[in-house]
Amino acid sequence: MQKTLEELWFYIKMDSIDCVKxxxxxxxxxxxxxxxxxxxKNTLEWLLxxxxxxxxxxxxxxxxxxIERAIEHRKVKLKDYGSYDEFKEAHALNSARILEEIMKDCNVRKELIDDVFFLVxxxxxxxxxxxxVLRDADSISFFHVNLPYYFVRNSIEETKRRCLWGYKKLPKNLQKVVVKFNYEDKKLESLVRAWVADS
Known part of the structure; x- marks a missing residue:
């Protein structure tokens, strides 16, 4: 049975996307x-x-x-930037460049590469x-997944700064989602609730 060009393109496209993922x-x-x-994975779940x-x-x-955080020799370092916002912008651009390379290697069409680059x-x-939507999914996932790990690695003041930085990026309806998260570490849970109540 001969496949149409459209059917073949579908399989090529799926293979290239699977390669990227x-x-x-x-x-x-x-x-x-x-x-x-x-x-x-949690950011993808929240996005959906x-x-x-x-x-x-x-x-x-x-x-x-x-992705750039996972590649030690390519990841950006906070100490190299004048502000946290500059660091995060560099992080986003670096991740976009790495994804662009991956997508080119996987033979993804240029339009999709450009879209992903812009988003990331x-x-x-x-x-x-x-x-x-991507920013909000990422921010929610920080509270859902990353925050307990961040709290273990950083001081209370640094955790508060990062927590409020992410919280303020969210619209009010999604701020209500993250304040309802429960954490195993009840100290962290009470701190987060106090910080956001005061913000």
Whole structure:
């Protein structure tokens, strides 16, 4: 049975997207930041809760938005930047560049590469449409997955600063979601609730 050109393109497209997803997961599984694999998948889960009809660009962006943290010799360092916001912008751009390389290696079409690059390079700051959904999914996942790990590695003051930085990026309806999260560490839970109540 001979396949139409459209059917063949569908299989080529799926193979290239699978290649991208598997490559992203392969890098992230090796991250020295222990929560990175869980955060990547959790961000994708939150993205799909917020936008069930998300396209492939958004799904790839959600899975790979922090990929640069998993590649030690390429990741950006906070100490090299004048502010936390500058650092996060550099982190987003670096992750976008790495994803662009992966997608080219997987023979992804240019339009999809450009879409993912744009989404990931702006995922910390937001913008219009899909970028806002990606930023919000990432921010919710920080509270859902990353925050307990962050608290263990950092001081209370640093955890508070990072917590409020992420919280203030969220719209009011999603702020209500994250304040309801429960943590095993009840000290962290009470601190988070106090910090956001005062913000």
């Amino acid at each position: 598997k490559t992203i997961e392969g890098f992230i599984e090796k991250s020295l930041v222990s929560e990175d694999p869980l955060h990547a 809760k917020l936008k069930p009809d998300a396209d492939e660009a958004l799904k790839i962006a959600a899975l790979g938005h922090d 390079s702006h995922h910390e700051t937001g913008g219009d449409g899909g970028i806002v």
